[in-house]
Amino acid sequence: MPEASAEEPLLTFSFPLGGQKGTKFEIEVTGRGLTGAYAVWTGVEDLTGRILKIEEIKPEEKKIEASQATAEAKPPGGGQRVLLEVVTSSLTLPGAHDFRLVCPRGITNALTLQVSEQPVVSEKAEVHDQPEWAQALDLPALVNGQLKEPGEVDYYSLEASSGQELVMEVGCAGRKLNPTLTLFDPSGSWFDPKRLKRIAFNDDVSYRTRGSKLIHRFASGGKYLVAVGAFVGLVESASSYQLRIAPVNSVSSSDTEQLFTETPARPETTRWNERSFVRPLRADILRELWRRNVQVPGKELPQVATSAGIAVESPGLPRRGTGLQDGENPALSPPLISVLKEKEPNDALAQAMEINLPLILEGAIATAGDVDSFSFSVRGAQAVAFELETPLETPNRFNPRFAILDAAGRELAVNIYSRLGGDGDDWLLSPEPKLTYLFERDGKYQLQVSDSTVRRGGSRFVYRLLVRPQIAHVGAVEVLEDRANLIVGKAKKLTVIVEQEEGYSGDVLIDVEGLPPGVKCFAAAEVEPVLGPALEKIHPERYLPKKQKVNLMLMAQEGTPLTRLPSLARVNFRPIVGGNPGQILGVKEIPVMVLSAHKDSETF
C-alpha cells in the first residue's frame, strides 16, 4: 500500500460563525485533507455535530482561493468543503466553542463557533454590497455573514426611532479578518441623492481585539444603514463574521459585553499568565505562587509578614506544611493579601498615601494627568514583586506606568521596559505588567502610578497593583502544538516552553498523561539555533522570566492500536527542588490520535 502523505488535515474556513443554543444548525467548513472526515469533535457534551456531506472544491474555486489565500491556507494538493450539522442544547454555554473534525489522517486544528442566546439570521444570498441592496434587519438582530472579496462591503438597513440608542458590534473568529463597522444616513446630499452620509465608524474595539463596536444615539428616527467591511478592504479569503445590533441595555446586549468571549476553561486545566494586564490579581495570589514551587517537610521557612514592612528575607520557599492540596490546615496556608483603595488627593509625593506591604492597591487614573503616590518602608535586603492589573482599559489605550522612587524622589525602577530592536538601533519601549526589584537598603520608598501620557484618564482607567514578596516559582508553561496525529512507527514533537520566575532555580518535570495505549513520551534534544548578536536591553531581569524549551517526542511504535476518535492527553508540569517534587499542575489538553501509515487503510 502506498505511504500516506505526511500532511495533516487542516480547517481554514467556516460559515456561518454560529447559531442559537438549543437549536440545530448547519456549518460549512473548508480545508484540506478532509476527505473521509467522519466525526465532529468538540470535547464538550452539550455541543455535538455530525458530517452531512463532503465534496471536493472545484479547480476554479481552488484557483481563486490560491490567489487570495495566505501561505497557510494555500492548498498544495486540493481542498474539500464539508457540511456539518451542529446540535446544541439548552445547557450549552453561550460564547465561543472550539470544534474540530476527525478525519482518516487525524484530527484537524480547531475553529471557533459562536453559540448565542438569541436567534441568528443569515445574510441573504443575493449580493448586498451596494446601499440600495441593503438587507433589512429587525431589531434586535444577530446576523451570520461573510466577506469573500477584497473591498467587499455588506450593507444592512434598520429603522431607528428618535432618541433610541443602539449598540452595533461585529466580530469574527481567528485573525483572518479585521472587520470594520460604519453607520450611515442614506438621505443623500445636494450633489447625489444616493450619497451616504457617514455618521460613525469603528475599526477596533481595543488594540488587541479584532472586533468593532459602535454605540450611537439617534437624534432623529428613520432608516439607517450599517456597513460591515474589512480593514483596508483586506479579505485574504472568504471570512465569516457575526453582526449584532440591539438596543443598549437590552437583555441580549450591554455596552460592556463583547460579542466574542471565551468559554470558561475546563476546571482541571488553568492558564497561568503573569504578563497580561487583564489577569485577575486575587487576594490568594501567594497561595497560587507557592503551588508552583515545592513544599519541603521539616524545613523551617521564612515568615511572610503581614504587619508593617516586608519581612521576607529572601526569595523563599513556601512554609512547611502549607500548601494548596485539599484538606490542608487553612491556618497554615499563606495569608490572603489585603486590598486597599487609594485616597485622593495623592498626586504629589508629599501627599503620598502610606501603605503596608504586601497588599493590593486599587485605584484609578481618574483624570488626564492624574498621578497616584504611595509610600512604604522596607527592612534589610528585600526582593519585591510588583504586578499590575488594568481590568477595563489596556494598552494601547491605557499605558500604565508605575515607578519606584527613593525618599528623595529619584526614580529607581519603572515598569517601562526598554530594549533595542528593529534593525538594531531602534529603542522599543513597552509598559510591563510585572516588575521585580531588589531593595538593597532599608528605608522609606515611594510608588507613583500614572498613565504614560498626560492625555488619558477617566472612570475606566482603573488599576490594581499587587506588591508582594518575590517567591521563586515556575511561571507560564506553554505547549506550542494543539494536536498530535501520530503515524504508527513515527514520532511527533511537542514543544514546551517553561518560564522560571523570581529566581526559581529548581527543575521542572514535564509529563503527559492520558495518551492512547501504546503511545510513549520521551525527552528529545535539539540543536541550539545560531542567534544573531544580542541587542541591548535595560534590566531585562526586572521584567522577563528565564525561559527554557523542552522537546517531548510522542511515539506510536509498531503494533500500537489505531484510534478512531482522539484521546485527550494532558500535559502537566511539576516543580522539583532539591529532588523534592511539588504539586502536579496541568498545562494543556491536546487531542491525540494514532493513525496508520497507509493512507487508504481503515483507521480502526
Next chain:
Amino acid sequence: MPAEMRNLRRDRVGARSCSAFAWMLAMALASVASAAGKPDTSVSGSAGPLKRVTSLRVLPAEVTLWGGKASQRVLVLGRCADGVERDVTLQSSFSLADSLVAELETPGRVRALADGQTLLKVEHSGQSVEVRVLVAESKLSRPFSFQRDIGGLFTKLGCNASDCHASVKGKGGLKLSLNALFPREDYRWILEGGSFQVLTAAVGGEQIPRIDLKEPESSLLLLKGAGLVSHGGKRRFSVDSVHYETILKWVKAGAPFGEENQEKAVQIARLEVFPRETVLDTEGKQQLVVRSQLSNGRVEDVTDQVQFVSNNPEVVSVTQDGLVFAVRTGETAVMIRAAGQAVTATFGVIARPLDNYPRIETRNFIDEHVFAKLLKFNVIPSELSSDEEFLRRVCLDLTGTLPPPSRLAEFLANKDPQKRDKLIDLLLDSPEYIDYWTFRFSDIFRVAVYVAGLSAKASQPYWEWIRNSIAENKPYDRIAMERISAQGAGGPSAHFMPGEFLPESNMSEEVRVFLGRRFDCAQCHNHPYETWSQDQFWGLAAFFGRMTQMADFVVADTPGGGFGKGGSGGPGRPFLHPRTKMEVPPTFLDGTVLPEDKRRDIRMELAKWMTSQPYFAEAGVNRMWSYFFGRGIVQPVDDFRSTNPPTHPELLEALAIDFKQHGFDLKHLIRTIVQSRTYQLSSVVNETNKEDVINYSHSLPRPLDAEVLLDAISQITGVSEVFNRMSSGAGGREPRGTRALELKESDAYPCRFMEIYGRTDRAMVPERDGKANLQQALHMLAGVTYTDKLSRDGGRLDGLFKSGASNAKIVEELCLAALSRYPSEEELAVMEKMIEGRPSRREALEDMLWGLLGSREFAYNH
C-alpha cells in the same frame, strides 16, 4: 470703452483712495487753477494738468529728535490730478516756526538745537501741511554702540550679508552674523579672529585679529575694506570716506563694545520705512526715509546707515542713499537692512494712469483691501463671474466635486439675489465638504503609510482624527494644539511616530505648517537669510526632546528625556545642542525658558505658545487663501521671511485678526473668502489686468488636483476607479465607488494617473505645482484611465447611447456635466457635424467626450 470694462459701481475703497467725487473735484480745481494762470506747480519734469498736485502729505507725520545733533529727513508726497502720488520733496518749501528749537539743515532735513517743540511747515503748489517737531535731551549725545555704529556700517556696506562674511563659515577667515544680529559674537570674531565650525563651538582655523590696537591704520578691517590689500569683497569704502573714519576712530578709541555697563544695550526694535507702499509711473522716482524704533522707546533717522537692495532691479533700481527709480512696469520690493533688523517697501510701476477708474462694488473687507491696491496700481478688476462660472468654481473649491447638471439648471433659473450666499452655506454643510477638506488637511498633515514608515493601524486613526475635526468644524487652533501636543495612541500622535523620530525634524515641520516659517537652515548655524539663530532652533527643538515611541503606536514624553536612534547610553537621554554639546532647555523664540514645573506636558506648553503667536493666524489664513486663489498672499505659503513680503500686508493682517476674532473658525474663514467679490471675479481679463498674476484682479485658472481630476473623470464617465491597496501580501481594496478624495493614505494606492497629475506621496510637506507635462499629454492620448472609462459598458455614455438620446441631447448633457455650462450654438453645431460625419456614432461620441475631458476648460478650475 471695451466691452469688458462696463461701468462698475464702486463703494468705499479704503482710506487711502479718493472718492470719485473728490477726484472729480480735484480735477475741477486743478483745471480752474490752471485756467487762472497760476504758476506751474506740477511735478518737475512733467507737464500737463494731470500731474498738478492736488493734496499733500508729509512722512513721517510727526518728527521727534532725541539727543544733540539728532536729525530727521522728511518726505513730501503730492497726490496729483491723475491719481498718482509723487515725491515732491525737492520742489517743496520748508519753514520752521521756532528756529531756536530746530533748524533746517537741508531742505527736508530737520536738526535738533534745543529741547522744545515747534512746527515745520511744508508748502507746494498752494497746498501746505504742518508737522509737529519735538526735541528732547538735546544736551546729551547718543552713546557709542558696537552693534549700531560698527555693525550697522557692516550692514550698510553688505559686509555681513549671507553671501559674504555672514555665510555659514564666514569668508576669508572673518565670520560675522547676518545684519549684526549677534554683535557680541561679531565683536569676538573681529578682535580674536578664527572661523566658525558647524559641529563644535570651538574656533577653527588660524586666529588673526581683524584690528590692530597698536597700529590702527594697519587693521585688516581697514586695509581690506578700503581695498588697500587683496580683498575678495573688493573695495567697500574709500580711505577718505566717513565709513573709514568711523572704523579708524573706533579702533583708536580701543575698540570698545559700548554700552557694556548697561544691563541691556539699546537695540533697534524695529524699522519703519516711508513710504511703505508706492506706485510710480515709468518716469517716477521716490526717496525712501528709514526710521528705527529703539528698544528704549526712542526713534532715530537711520536712512544714511541702512542698506537698500531692490528685489527686482528690472522693475525698480535703488541707490545707496535710498533713492528709487522706476525701470519698467511691474511690482517688487526694496529690502532695507539695518543692524539686526530688516523691512521692505513695496513698489509698483504703472504704464500710465487711467482717466476714468470705475467704481467697484465691495462685499467685505477683502474687497476693500484688494480693490484699494488695484486702484492704486490703476488695474481694473474683471467683471463678476457668470452664474455658470461661479457655480463650477465654488463647488470645486469647497467640495472638490463638479455640480450635477440638474443643479446647474436649477441655479441658473433661481432669481433669488442671495442665491450665491445660500449655495455657499449649503456646500459648507455638505458631506462632500467634509471629504474634500479632510483630503486637503490629510495632504498637509501627511497622512501616509509607506513613506511615513507607519502601519495602517496607526495612519488610519490619524486620518479619522482629521475627518472628525473637519466634520465638527473644530477650531483651527485646537487642531494645531492637538497635533503639536499629541500623545497616546491613535489620532495625530501617528504623525510623530515614524522614521527617525528626530526632535529637530518634528519641530521644523510644526513651525513650517503652523507658523509658516522655514526654520531648517538654523539647525546647523544661524539662519543665513533671516534673524533665526541656531540657539533659537535648538531651544525650540528641545520641546520635542522628550518624545518617545512606545509599543503599540503610543507616543509619550518621558520625564527623563527622549529616545533617539540607538546605541549605548540607553533611553532617557538629555537633549543636547549639537554644537556646544550642552543640555538645551526648552526655550521659546523670545528666549524664555519653560520652567521645570511645566514640563510634564511640555509640548502642550509649546502648542499654546505657538497658537497664541500672530504668526499662527497669518500662516493659517495665508494657506487657506492659497486654496482659493492659487497662491498665498505670501508665496510660497510657508515661507514667510523678510525677503518674501506679502503682496497685501494689510489684507493679511485683517484676515488674521478676523480669523482669530471668530475663534479660528475655518468655515467662517472660507465663507468670508468665497463671499467676497474678489473671489467671484470672472477669469475673463481686460486690458488693464491681463498681465496681473498676484493682485487678484481676476480669477486665475488653476489646474485641478490629481484626485479631484480623477474623480471628475469618473463622475462624468459614470465609471468608478478601483483602488487596490499596495501590500506585500494579499492586498486590500477600497469598496466600489470610493472616490480618490476619500483615500486615506495616498501612497498606499498606486495609481498611474494620479502620479502623472502630481499627487504627492506626502514624504515631506507637499507642494503641488500643477504644471502640465508631457506624460499627462501622452496619458490623455493613450492612457488607460481615459480609454477604459470612455468605452466601458454601463458608463454614462453607454447609457445615453442605449437610451436613444439625440446627438444634441448627449452633447448638451456631457457639456453640462463636464463644463457646467450649456454648449453654445456654434459648439453644438460643430459637434453634431463631427458626430454625423463619422462612420461609427458610438466612437464619435466617445471621441467627443474624450475631447471634453482633455480640454483645459475641464481640467482647470476657472
